[in-house]
Amino acid sequence: MSGRIDRKDLGQLAVMDAVVFFAGAILVSSVLLSYSGEPATTHQESADSLEVAHLLDSVLSSSIGSNLTIVYDQSIQVSRQALVRDCLAVEGDCLFRGGETDGFADLNTIVLEMLDACAPPFMEPHLLFVYKSYSEPLLALPHLPDHVDERFASHVTLTLEGGSEILVVLVLCPSAPSELVQV
């Protein structure tokens, strides 16, 4: 085997260099294009999602504001200082065990009013309880409309007494046209 490189080999090396260079250039260009071509709506959507997450966290971390009674196995007196998060965990526990949530009606009304007051204008909040192994929500407050073009959602995980987890999902949908007219 000889260490000499003839003109033919040099030509092949030049072609290979060119191929590698163009492949690298195409790769770098495609990566740059994928970032620069990102539509502005993506940023807006992530900002909106962040806003929904902030809204959900703020409401869950606040007090319910009124003394009320929850009926679950037995009547439970809940003070106005109790946190929404803790009350919803009790309701989630009830749902997880397959119970009815009629006894939580007052709590649900308070939470929905808080979400409605804090939500952006012309957006309607919906609160869902979802168990991880089920695709359908265990409870939706109020019923989530099927055909909505635009909606934003965020969720938190609540740990129940037995260690199980349930998701509380906040979905914001544009208000129905009839509601907009009333405004």
Add this chain to the structure above:
Amino acid sequence: MAERAVERIVQKIESLAPGYETPMLESIDQSDLSHFVRDLLDSTHFSVNISSPGRTDGWCVGFNDNHSGEVSNTAFASSLLNAQDFTGLVVVLEVRLIVWKD
């Protein structure tokens, strides 16, 4: 600009509580927020309102830079945070900021 400013105001309010505790309404009342916002926004005119959404009997703080005249280039931003009163009741507060130029 308005969004960044309102986030700075929220951070300022949250810094009124030690550690990760929820700030007290009384601390917000006694803080020098208007001077903070004036320094933050420099020559930009502003109006700030901090209140608890949906509570008609709720606590509220508002201030502005006392500007009167023509308004242009307005921008609005708002943000939510939690605060608690002396009874231990935790409420949602909304900080609303409007900024404008002459």
